[in-house]
Amino acid sequence: MFDTLIRGGMLVNADGLSRGDIGIAAGKVAAVVAPGEAAEAGTVIDASGCFLLPGLVDAHAHLRDPGLTHKEDFSSGTHAAALGGVTTVLDMPTDAPWTATSEQLADKMAIAQGRIHADVGLQAVVSRDLSLIPRLLDHAPVSFELFTADVPDAFLFATLDSVAEALKAFAGADTLIGISPGDQSILAGSSARDRSGSIASFLDSRPPLAEANGIARALVAAASTEARIHVRQINSELGVETWSRLRGMADASVETTPQNLFFTAQDYETQGANLKASPPLRSPHDVDALRAALSAGLIDIVATDHAPHAPAEKAALYAAFADTPGGMPGLQTLLATMLRLVDEGLIALPELVRMCARNPAERFGLGRRKGRIAAGYDADLLILDPRRCSTVANAAQISRAGYTPFDGWTVKARLTNVFLHGREIVRDGRLVGPAQGKIVTRER
Known part of the structure; x- marks a missing residue:
């Protein structure tokens, strides 16, 4: 006998559609x-x-907890995630303090317990003190994060040699290292030449060339060390070209974000600071190239880079655009934006599941539990009604950011129910029941 039986639906997995009834027992x-x-x-x-659909897995989110909880916290961020069909959130390590030691990782796990409405996997940052890595590995974070530009010196790996040295520290470890591609020398040089802080100078300081250099450096370093890497936030034609030519060199995957699939730098004129993030928005030509890569199957994962700020922080009168904090919310709108791509005919539902459930689960060490509808997997499930439309609205956003750049967008489906470990947690757009999420760690 099952605890719950879901009858009559069309099952969507990454490998296609099938009819079947789902029997749930003991959360599986x-x-x-x-x-x-x-x-x-x-x-x-x-x-x-x-x-x-299987519950979505967002591989790139900043829940801001601990230390930055005026922007977001574990409760508010995972509440937003659950309403958006994201049942597993992979949380980046850039809080206060950054998650750089085993003690900080353990503390963060403890802080999250009992407060999360979706499962959460924690990521650790690679610091210049590489001796910290073995003890961090003991806690089985879903991944590590390595930065190549625009971060404090304690976490900066700005050269090919330094990236390779860091990756060597993971020799023999069954883990994944996320790399945010950039070029510190280009950033520093541009900032020195143009101190205006304008939108134009912000774009010039982070050009596609910096992204392409960062991608190439990451892949060469990974190839030389046999490390498994994940390249973050590809968003330019040059980045796509570099990735497509070099990706076979290493065990590597790549992501992009919904905002980079829909918005261009021209949209700064209408939405301003609400769209500011790093990397910046690009040209219409870059967006077209990114969409073509997505349609061709060259993009492995779509993740949000959910990075909210308090409304007052975004609305303040700054001396320059460059001074505005970068980042925007995205957890609650990941499914809606991907459904918009389905409506446009760019992808089909199985591709949505591939990029937002199966692939992130498999790459980040959750592939035996998450990302598909099959016997033995967690009963993290979404019921999606294609006969009803839904509209994204600022007023419905749960994140402490208080807005979404996708306000007013309509998609031709409605998320009616969300299940986490077999328990219904969302019904008709409302959270039902207490926080039931768990901390998930990398499968060994």
Whole structure:
């Protein structure tokens, strides 16, 4: 007997669509049975006419906890995630303090317990003190993060030699190292030449060349050390070209973000600081190239880079655009923005699941539990009704940022139910029940 049986839906996995009824027991998918097959369950849910998707896995989010909780915290961020169909959030290590030691990682795990509405996997930062890595590995973070530009010196790996040295420290470790591609020399040189702080100078300081250099450096270093890497936030034609030519060199994956698939630098004129993030928005030509790469299957993961700030921080009168804090919310709108791509015909639902569920789960060490609807996997499930439209609205946003750059956008489907470990946590756009998320660690 199942705890719950979801009948009548169309199952969407990365490898395609299939019909089946989902039997849930003890928080897991116990079985996928033939449609209408006799089965007993404590609760039966009719999902006729709907799609059933695995819960999304956002591989790049900043929940701001601890230390920056006026911007977001574990509770508010995962609440937003749950409403948006994200049942697993992979949290970046750039809080206050940065998650650089085993003690800081353990403290962060403890802070999150009992407060999260989605599962959370924690990422650790690679600092210049490489001796910290073995003890961090003992805690099985889902990944490590290595920065090549625009961070404090204690976490900066600005040259090929330094990146390779850091990756060598992971020799023999079954883990993944995320690398944010950039070029500190280009950033420093541009900032020295133009101190105006304008939008134009911000764009010039982070050109596509810096991204391409960072991608090439990461792949060469990974190839020389046999490290597994994940390249963050590709967003330019030159970056796409560099990635497509060199990606076979190493065990590597790449991500982009919804904002880089929809917005261009011209949108700074209408949304201003609300769209400021790093890397910056690019030209329409770059967006076209990125979309073509997505459609061609060259992009492995779409993640949000959810990085909210308090409304007052974004609205303050700064002396220059460059002084405005960078980052925007995205957890609550990941599914909606991906459905917009489905509506446009750029991708199909299985590709959505591939880039936002299966691939992030597999790359970040959760592939035996997350990212697909199959027996033995966590019963993290979404019910999506294609007969009803939904509209993204600022007023509905839970993040402490208080807005979304996608305000007013409509998609041709509605998320009606979200399940986490077999328990319904969202119904018709509202959170139901207490925080039930768990800290998840990398599978060994």
